[in-house]
Amino acid sequence: QKEVEQDPGPLSVPEGAIVSLNCTYSNSAFQYFMWYRQYSRKGPELLMYTYSSGNKEDGRFTAQVDKSSKYISLFIRDSQPSDSATYLCAPLDGMRFGAGTRLTVKP
Amino acid sequence: DVKVTQSSRYLVKRTGEKVFLECVQDMDHENMFWYRQDPGLGLRLIYFSYDVKMKEKGDIPEGYSVSREKKERFSLILESASTNQTSMYLCASRRSNNSPLHFGNGTRLTVT
Numbered sequence: 229q230k231e232v233e234q235d236p237g238p239l240s241v242p243e244g245a246i247v248s249l250n251c252t253y254s255n256s257a258f259q260y261f262m263w264y265r266q267y268s269r270k271g272p273e274l275l276m277y278t279y280s281s282g283n284k285e286d287g288r289f290t291a292q293v294d295k296s297s298k299y300i301s302l303f304i305r306d307s308q309p310s311d312s313a314t315y316l317c318a319p320l321d322g323m324r325f326g327a328g329t330r331l332t333v334k335p
Numbered sequence: 336d337v338k339v340t341q342s343s344r345y346l347v348k349r350t351g352e353k354v355f356l357e358c359v360q361d362m363d364h365e366n367m368f369w370y371r372q373d374p375g376l377g378l379r380l381i382y383f384s385y386d387v388k389m390k391e392k393g394d395i396p397e398g399y400s401v402s403r404e405k406k407e408r409f410s411l412i413l414e415s416a417s418t419n420q421t422s423m424y425l426c427a428s429r430r431s432n433n434s435p436l437h438f439g440n441g442t443r444l445t446v447t
Contacts, residue, residue: 234377262436269443270441271439271440272425274435274437318378320433324380325377327375328377
């Protein structure tokens with residue numbers, strides 16, 4: 229079992245939709261998690277990072293961690309075509325990354 | 336803003352060549368990392384460094400080596416390039432163990 233699992237998608241939604249991106253992890257020692265957005269032919273860009281358990285909000289983005297089920301989520305409200313990218317999750321140690329979910333937001 | 340700069344965006348090399356990929360960060364970060372990214376496999380850690388002259392193997396170090404002679408610079412070396420090393424290479428840095436990673440824009444390496 230991989231330490232971090234992420235559905236690769238692709239995921240396609242209409243503009244304005246609420247998007248839910250998810251990861252599961254197996255190592256209960258992970259405390260902090262990072263979310264990255266990666267546009268085509270670019271490096272990953274840090275969106276936010278969060279401590280295990282609870283929510284963290286930044287504009288249209290909310291990161292959520294459920295430590296009991298080892299499940300982390302990134303919600304995007306009022307999605308825009310500019311949100312079309314691949315989203316990556318990882319524990320803060322940077323040793324393992326999810327495979328990334330490819331998101332397309334259609335105008 | 337943190338800036339992580341990778342010296343080349345695109346590189347084409349021949350099988351057997353020695354290849355150097357350079358990465359420089361301008362924020363006095365302690366830790367630096369090299370990953371490769373392949374479709375369907377995601378990011379895989381090659382090597383990382385906690386400090387100058389220190390290096391640790393990641394998940395896939397075979398065929399690679401690294402050098403960190405100065406704090407701001409972390410080099411990835413392909414001793415004898417092979418076609419299966421064709422990939423996107425990403426460098427990242429962070430201030431400390433409890434900080435998030437900041438990535439460069441990657442080097443797309445093609446080995447023919």
